Each structure stands twice: as C-alpha cells, then as structure tokens.
Amino acid sequence: MSYLPSPSYPSPTPGGVTPLVAYPHPIAPPPGCAVLVVSVNRGPYVVPVPTTSRFKIDRRPVPIPGEGTWHIAVPAGPHDVRYTDFVGMPIVTTSVMAQPGAAHQLAFRFGGWRNRVHDGRGADVTRFGLWSNYSIALVALAVIVPLCCGFVSLVTTAATSP
Numbered sequence: 262m263s264y265l266p267s268p269s270y271p272s273p274t275p276g277g278v279t280p281l282v283a284y285p286h287p288i289a290p291p292p293g294c295a296v297l298v299v300s301v302n303r304g305p306y307v308v309p310v311p312t313t314s315r316f317k318i319d320r321r322p323v324p325i326p327g328e329g330t331w332h333i334a335v336p337a338g339p340h341d342v343r344y345t346d347f348v349g350m351p352i353v354t355t356s357v358m359a360q361p362g363a364a365h366q367l368a369f370r371f372g373g374w375r376n377r378v379h380d381g382r383g384a385d386v387t388r389f390g391l392w393s394n395y396s397i398a399l400v401a402l403a404v405i406v407p408l409c410c411g412f413v414s415l416v417t418t419a420a421t422s423p
Contacts, residue, residue: 304371
C-alpha cells in the first residue's frame with residue numbers, strides 16, 4: 262500500500278487562506294486582512310538563522326521552514342514582528358501597520374555585524390536589531406583574552422617570586 266506524500270507547505274484552500282500560516286507563493290488577502298511578504302536571508306553563519314530561530318507575529322510563532330520569501334495573511338492593524346533565538350530572546354524586531362487588502366514587504370537581513378529589517382522601499386524599519394553572533398564573539402574575545410592573560414601573568418609572577 263502506498264501513501265500520498267504529505268505536502269511540506271500548506272496548500273491553498275478554495276475558500277481562502279489561513280491567517281498566520283506562511284505560504285511559499287503569493288496569496289490573496291482574505292477580507293479584512295493584509296499580507297506580509299517576508300524575505301529571510303540565511304546570514305553568514307555556519308547554521309542558517311531561519312533554522313535555529315523562531316519567527317513571531319504578535320508573540321505567536323509562525324512556522325517558516327527556511328530562507329526565502331514567505332507570504333503570511335494577518336488581520337489588519339498594528340503588529341509586532343520579530344525573530345527570536347531558541348530561548349525567546351529577540352534577535353531583530355519591527356512593527357508594521359497592516360492595511361486591509363495590502364501587501365507589506367519586510368526583508369530580514371542577518372549580517373556579519375548587525376541584524377536589520379528593511380521594508381519594500383529599502384528603508385531600515387528595525388526597532389531592535391541585536392548584533393550578530395560574530396560581532397558579539399569578537400567583543401567578548403577582546404575583553405576576555407586580556408583578562409585571562411593578565412590573570413595568568415599575575416599567577417605566574419606570584420608563583421616565581423620568593
């Protein structure tokens with residue numbers, strides 16, 4: 262007996278789309294709703310950001326399987342849009358005022374120095390953008406190495422003096 266493969270993405274239903282579900286193809290907004298067109302890049306990391314982080318709209322998780330462009334139906338009105346790490350700490354946040362029947366583009370760019378969000382016109386609409394993992398590691402290394410070297414030299418000097 263063979264089974265039909267389950268679709269990896271939600272398939273559009275004849276009556277419309279389900280709010281807060283990411284579709285890999287353009288969708289028509291349901292009445293009283295808008296569409297967020299979210300583009301997500303991989304980032305310069307060994308493990309891509311979309312696979313390790315969670316995308317949330319108004320603190321509710323929206324499953325986005327990976328990098329690319331996703332279309333999400335949301336109710337009209339103000340929304341808090343963010344990516345969080347695996348423990349819930351915000352990586353990058355923004356706000357959007359969704360107009361009924363409109364498509365709002367957001368491009369989440371995870372970079373080498375800072376994580377940013379840009380709208381459809383290219384304007385930076387980031388409300389909070391955490392430094393990237395690489396820049397945090399660089400700053401931590403710049404602080405920890407001198408402290409450790411100073412401590413080791415202090416212990417070595419104290420051990421060799423009579």
